Amino acid sequence: xxxxxxxxxxxxxxxxxxxxxxxxxxxxxxxxxxxxxxxxxxxxxxxxxxxxxxxxxxxxxxxxxxxxxxxxxxxxxxxxxxxxxxxxxxxxxxxxxxxxxxxxxxxxxxxxx
Amino acid sequence: xxxxxxxxxxxxxxxxxxxxxxxxxxxxxxxxxxxxxxxxxxxxxxxxxxxxxxxxxxxxxxxxxxxxxxxxxxxxxxxxxxxxxxxxxxxxxxxxxxxxxxxxxxxxxxxxxx
Numbered sequence: 508x509x510x511x512x513x514x515x516x517x518x519x520x521x522x523x524x525x526x527x528x529x530x531x532x533x534x535x536x537x538x539x540x541x542x543x544x545x546x547x548x549x550x551x552x553x554x555x556x557x558x559x560x561x562x563x564x565x566x567x568x569x570x571x572x573x574x575x576x577x578x579x580x581x582x583x584x585x586x587x588x589x590x591x592x593x594x595x596x597x598x599x600x601x602x603x604x605x606x607x608x609x610x611x612x613x614x615x616x617x618x619x620x
Numbered sequence: 621x622x623x624x625x626x627x628x629x630x631x632x633x634x635x636x637x638x639x640x641x642x643x644x645x646x647x648x649x650x651x652x653x654x655x656x657x658x659x660x661x662x663x664x665x666x667x668x669x670x671x672x673x674x675x676x677x678x679x680x681x682x683x684x685x686x687x688x689x690x691x692x693x694x695x696x697x698x699x700x701x702x703x704x705x706x707x708x709x710x711x712x713x714x715x716x717x718x719x720x721x722x723x724x725x726x727x728x729x730x731x732x733x734x
Contacts, residue, residue, distance in 0.1 A: 538721060549711060550663065550725040557721060595663060599721070605651040605668040605675050606721060612662045 513611035520586040520618045528581040530596035538599040622646040624726035641697045643712030651715040656708040702733045
């Protein structure tokens with residue numbers, strides 16, 4: 508059974524500083540997703556990583572994937588209040604049509620001034 | 621920009637009642653999904669649907685659940701006899717044929733079973 512673990516579960520950030528969220532998974536996969544969720548809202552896709560060594564960046568967020576280590580990281584540069592949200596990673600190992608995402612438990616991020 | 625829509629936004633039902641949650645995926649998408657999120661917990665996969673049939677389902681998706689694409693636009697999730705533990709946010713998602721790895725999530729339906 509695929510297990511996806513994120514740490515930390517909660518991250519209190521200071522504005523302007525850098526932080527990293529880690530996502531470990533238990534079964535070989537080269538499809539890793541990062542989503543953002545604001546309270547009471549839906550999931551917003553941030554990154555889709557489809558190969559070993561993939562790195563994607565959008566604004567202050569950068570995600571990378573190491574399939575050999577079964578590890579993805581989401582790096583936040585110079586945190587700002589707008590980044591306060593819960594961040595989920597998800598892994599897909601299905602071979603069937605479509606994709607079955609297995610989510611991590613989420614990292615709740617709170618950026619303080 | 622096209623979006624996945626879901627109705628209702630909030631449904632309250634009594635235990636044992638049947639509910640139907642409705643989704644309108646983005647129009648040219650071919651892959652459809654239902655996920656649920658119990659309050660404060662992680663998102664869990666329920667079922668995927670492609671070419672008018674279920675392609676994969678989780679252990680949660682037992683005989684009480686069913687999905688249907690009754691016409692060219694709607695995608696529904698039916699729970700036949702709701703239980704208290706079915707209370708959750710239910711998200712519909714869809715993927716386009718050109719980019720099947722990208723899932724676009726709807727705003728969700730909050731189901732409260734009393």
